Amino acid sequence: MEIDKSQILEQLRGLGKHDEAKQAESELPDKVDTDKHADLLQKFGINPQDLLGKLGGLFGR
Template sequence: MKIDKGKAVEALRHRGQHSRADWVDRELPARIDTAQHSGVLATLNLNPADFADPPS
């Protein structure tokens, strides 16, 4: 599954974690592959299911 980086950045900023949001914005691709970056998402306490695109 892939999630939009902007949603993850927005969630981190909403929590007040601006430096982490800046890091994600710089280091991760526009579409974050949840399998490839599962460790980073877990470290940031981001649940990929919260950011999944709605079914089309």
Template sequence: MEIDRHKILDALRRRGQHHRADWVEKELPERVDTVRNSGLLSMLNLDPAEFADQPNR
């Protein structure tokens, strides 16, 4: 599954993790492969399933 990077950024910023969001914005592509980047998402304490039902902007 792929998710839009902006959804990850929004989630991090809602938590007040602005520095992490800035890093993710620089390092990840616009579409994030949840399998390939599962370790990073886990490290960021993000569950890809929470983004599955969210519509794109």
């Protein structure tokens, strides 16, 4: 699944991970594929499955 980089940055900032958000902003593509970029997401402390669960809840509203 593809997710906008901005949503990932927002989640990192919401968790207080501002340094990781800055780094992710420069390293992640604009559209992040949760399968293809799983290693990058984990580098920033994001579990792709957790991310999908949280975003799924937002889309399900």
